[in-house]
Every structure is written in structure tokens, then in C-alpha cells.
Amino acid sequence: MVVRLFEGQERNRALGIWSALGGGGAAIGVLLGGLIAAGPGWQWVFFVNIPVGLVILVALVLLLPAMPRATQERARLDVLGAVLVTAATASLIYGLVRAGEPGGAGAAGGFVAGSVVLYLAFAVWQRTTSSPLMDLALIGRRSVAAGVFVILIGTALMVAVFFLGTFYFQGREGHGPLITGLLFLPIALTTMLGANLAGRLIATVGARRPGVAGLGVAAAGLLVPAVWSTTLATVLGVSVGALGIGAIFVVAAATALSQVDPSEAGVASGLLSTFHEFGASIGVATVSSVAAASLAGTDASGFQTAFLVAAVAALVGAVVAGVVIPRARQ
Secondary structure: OHHOOOOHHHHHHHHHHHHHHHHHHHHHHHHHHHHHHHHOOOHHHHHHHHHHHHHHHHHHEEEEEEEOOOOOOOOOOHHHHHHHHHHHHHHHHHHHHHHHOOHHHHHHHHHHHHHHHHHHHHHHHHHOOOOOOOOHHHOOOHHHHHHHHHHHHHHHHHHHHHHHHHHHHHHHHHOOOHHHHHHHHHHHHHHOOOHHHHHHHHHHOOOOOOOOHHHHHHHHHHHHHOOOOOOOHHHHHHHHHHHHHHHHHHHHHHHHHHHOOOHHHHHHHHHHHHHHHHHHHHHHHHHHOOOOHHHHHOHHHHHHHHHHHHHHHHHHHHHHHHOOOHHHHH
């Protein structure tokens, strides 16, 4: 809807606001999760979505502007494509998780290999079916592919940090869920600050430089808890990292969506959302495998190694982003 309602630099600013709320909302969710777990109990993180969802449903009906209906014929649902890509992703994620278990390397390799076969089958089916689930030609477009890459690495870093931070603060440092939730407050604030700054910068310098800078800042911040393992160092380092992560969410949205036609906005947004969830799964699976011993309480160094892996991933992402993100239009 942002792509269809706004144009030019106004669209970039709107995408910046949208991304800031999304990235900040995720961080605030961790804070509220701690409050709920310390209060009525962790089960209520599921129950609370019911009244929240009802309020949002009413707000959508009242606030969303009317949009013109699409003129083209509605495509049928690609059930086989959905099954193939879901099975491929599940196999890949399970393989990454098994890689961190004792003696799980063989099984992990089998599941990862199986995911490759399923992804290839999905790609072949998308090129042959009359109603594909995913427009592979669209994802092959440079701006969309770059946005998809940035959202994948950004979400992987963000969710990995939330996952590691929660286990580190409670399992290693002994903080309760309430204190752990409060420790994520500065992380939520810097996430939104980074998104806001990136939204302003993209309007003047384009997406490439904020993307590279954001991933560079994320790498520097996540390196702090990798070499200095204390509560204070982790909060400070992750807060700096979140500043960069918040920025790259805006970069991803602006890159992928700002140059697509309104008729393609729905498909491009769907691709962005798909790889957002994919990145979350990859992030958790990877760091849980790296930090498996620490998560089990048998080795404290796993947390530092996992944060180091995240920092290296952000640094590599910065290099790739500098190549794949298109230059700003003059």
C-alpha cells in the first residue's frame, strides 16, 4: 500500500517510517515478552494476541483507504509450489539446527542436500506452471534481489541477537524475565533511531551507502559482546548493533519496493516478507547451533562465538550490499 499511495522521495520517507515501526516493534515485543513472562506467565504471550488482533482488525477497517481493484484475472493458488518451498525451507532449517547437536553432522548434511533438491524442484515448477507462487523474474531484478538479500541478513541478525541476548541474560547472567525485558529497551530505541536516520538519508544519498554503513555498524556493535562478556557490554554492543540493523530494514524496503510498478507491489512485498521470515529462521538456527553448549549451560564461550559469527556475517553482508544495491538515481 505504501508503494501504491506514495511516489518519489515521499515514498522513501514513508518506507522509512514503515520500517522503523516494524523494526522497533520487534524489539519492543521482546521487552513486552519479558514483562508478560514475569507477570501472568509466558503462556499469555499467545493469549494477548487475541485482543490486540481484534483492535487492529477494527483499526484496519476504519483507517485503510479504499484501493482500486486489480483489473487482471485473479490467479489460482499454487498449492504444489507452496508445499515444495515450505518443505525445502523446513529441511534447510532443521539441517542447520541438527548441525549443532553431537553427532548430527551427517543428518544435517542430508537435510541440507534435500533442501537443495526441493528448491530446484520448486524453481522448475515455478517456470512451468501457469500460475506460479513466486515470480522468479521479479526476484531476478537487481533492486528486488538486493532488497531481499538485505532483509534476509538484517532479520537473521536481529532475531539471532534477540535469541542470544535472552538466553545470555537469563541463563548466563542470572537475570529474571522482567530485567531481561528491560535490558532490551535501549535496543528497541536504537533500532527505531537507526531506521529513522536511514529513512532521512536514503532520500538524499540513495540506499547503498546507508546499507553498507548500517551493516558495518551492526558488525562493530556485535563484536563487543564477542570479546567482552558482561551484561553491560552486551547491552551496549547490541544497542549499537541494533542502530545499524534498524537502518538496513529501511534500506531493504526502499531498495526492493521503491522501483517496482504499483501492479508489482504486492508480489514484491510478498517476496520481502517471505525472506524476512526465512532470515529469522536462518538466524536462530545458525546461532543456536554455534552456541549449543552455552544454551545447555555447559560452556560459556558459545555465546561469544555466536556473537562473533553474527558480527562476521554483518561484515560480509556490508561488502555484498556495497556491490548489489543499485546506485542512487541522479
